[in-house]
Amino acid sequence: MSYEHLLPPSWKPQVTAWLAEDTPSFDYAGFVVGDVEREAFLFGKGDVPAVLAGSPFFTEVFKQLGCQVEWHVKEGDTFTPVKHVATVRGRARHLLLGERVALNMLARCSGIATKSKRVKDLATGYGFKGIIAGTRKTTPGFRLVEKYGMLVGGIDPHRHDLSSMIMLKDNHIWSHGSITAAIKQARLVGGFSLLLDVEVRSEAEADEAIDAGADIIMLDNIEGDELVDVARRLKDKWRGQRKFLFETSGNITESNLQTRAINEVDILSTSMVHQSVQHIDFSLKIQKSAN
Numbered sequence: 001m002s003y004e005h006l007l008p009p010s011w012k013p014q015v016t017a018w019l020a021e022d023t024p025s026f027d028y029a030g031f032v033v034g035d036v037e038r039e040a041f042l043f044g045k046g047d048v049p050a051v052l053a054g055s056p057f058f059t060e061v062f063k064q065l066g067c068q069v070e071w072h073v074k075e076g077d078t079f080t081p082v083k084h085v086a087t088v089r090g091r092a093r094h095l096l097l098g099e100r101v102a103l104n105m106l107a108r109c110s111g112i113a114t115k116s117k118r119v120k121d122l123a124t125g126y127g128f129k130g131i132i133a134g135t136r137k138t139t140p141g142f143r144l145v146e147k148y149g150m151l152v153g154g155i156d157p158h159r160h161d162l163s164s165m166i167m168l169k170d171n172h173i174w175s176h177g178s179i180t181a182a183i184k185q186a187r188l189v190g191g192f193s194l195l196l197d198v199e200v201r202s203e204a205e206a207d208e209a210i211d212a213g214a215d216i217i218m219l220d221n222i223e224g225d226e227l228v229d230v231a232r233r234l235k236d237k238w239r240g241q242r243k244f245l246f247e248t249s250g251n252i253t254e255s256n257l258q259t260r261a262i263n264e265v266d267i268l269s270t271s272m273v274h275q276s277v278q279h280i281d282f283s284l285k286i287q288k289s290a291n
Contacts (some may be wrong), residue, residue, distance in 0.1 A: 005058040030093035042086040045281040053152035054109030061102040065094040107279040109149040116153025128261035133269040183212040231264035
């Protein structure tokens, strides 16, 4: 499935800014190769199967340089290295102008999609029926690409920014005085259209947040049997009285995923799908002229 039509109007100027950053002055090496027409092959490399993600951004990089991209692998598909993923055609100088910008973006976006799919598949294999989500711990200026990679990988990207959903964390609550008071103040300005996610550290705090009208309860630093017990007790207590979801987050790894991916919680949010992920190795090779 392609998610290109989700992208906001601002995404193409972002690509322009990437190109401007990479060549702020003269293109000295490009002077050497000139404007001869060439064809370049994009290869997906590395040593493990990977998910292709970021093709709209890759195509736009070369479109802005007057080049054409023909894809041989669909976005979202898993390919096994070494794979001829796409062919790019245009002037040699322009192919090289876009090369590193396009490859860097594709490597990270595909890495996030690959990790996201792996984590989701693992959780599903453990019997988890809830939502796997990313976090807002993204790279400034590159969030759109990283959130896009999560979508292609099949997980929920979570909130995109501070305006997407109201999330009250420990600092918000401590600064305002209490969970109930913070929720009341947030509802005053957020209205009915924004979900309210509240971070809590104990069953008592979770109970208070539910009573005050939170939509999502993030059970922070509650793990293992305690997480299961707290979620079960509170769902039983509030059944038929309040609608809410439980979220667990923090210190989640592939090695402990099975203990966290439990169906007593509804959302498992983790930054391991986009922070410090292994990038997918791609290369762009200009083909020699037949002459």
